[in-house]
Amino acid sequence: MYRKFILLIIIVIFLTSLSFAQTINTDQQGDQLLAEVRTILAPMGIIVNRNFPVFVRPYDDIQRQNIAKGGLSMEVAGFYKPYGGEAIWMMAGLPKYRAISTLAHEYTHAWQTDNCPLQDRMLSEGFATWVEYKVLTKMGYTTAANQLFSGSNADYSQGLKIFYNIEQKQGTQAAIDYAKTAKKP
Numbered sequence: 001m002y003r004k005f006i007l008l009i010i011i012v013i014f015l016t017s018l019s020f021a022q023t024i025n026t027d028q029q030g031d032q033l034l035a036e037v038r039t040i041l042a043p044m045g046i047i048v049n050r051n052f053p054v055f056v057r058p059y060d061d062i063q064r065q066n067i068a069k070g071g072l073s074m075e076v077a078g079f080y081k082p083y084g085g086e087a088i089w090m091m092a093g094l095p096k097y098r099a100i101s102t103l104a105h106e107y108t109h110a111w112q113t114d115n116c117p118l119q120d121r122m123l124s125e126g127f128a129t130w131v132e133y134k135v136l137t138k139m140g141y142t143t144a145a146n147q148l149f150s151g152s153n154a155d156y157s158q159g160l161k162i163f164y165n166i167e168q169k170q171g172t173q174a175a176i177d178y179a180k181t182a183k184k185p
């Protein structure tokens with residue numbers, strides 16, 4: 001009787017710890033995951049030669065801060081803040097694959113500020129989404145990667161297709177080169 005009870009408690013504790021392990025909730029987890037993302041992107045030449053922190057904060061804080069820094073009034077999982085304390089801000093509680101997606105996307109925006117001319121939203125969001133796609137694929141999250149093509153915001157999903165098609169025809173480097181040189185239409 002007691003044995004079964006103790007076993008049940010152990011199982012509950014185990015499952016609870018498992019579910020916490022699968023979501024990203026602290027700055028430290030965010031920093032560690034960004035380090036992983038940086039490692040995956042470095043061989044592609046997508047490198048930002050400085051460190052900045054990841055702030056993992058509640059959903060409401062992220063929306064408020066995003067609007068305050070001049071972002072569009074759309075719901076975001078995270079954003080990159082280039083000045084006044086360079087950082088990536090990301091909402092707490094994301095499953096690991098969504099946190100990876102968000103960090104890859106926002107880190108790419110940091111890279112774009114150093115390497116790309118002024119571009120329209122479809123080019124800048126499209127490239128950041130393509131990088132998300134690359135990182136998710138490399139880490140084995142294929143389903144999540146493919147879902148990026150059917151996102152409701154065309155700047156992201158159609159923009160992704162621009163870079164995906166270039167890569168299919170001319171290779172990965174050509175897609176990156178296009179991001180570096182394409183001017184705002």
Ligand SMILES: [Zn+2]
Nearest residue numbers: 105109125128
């Ligand atoms: Zn973006």
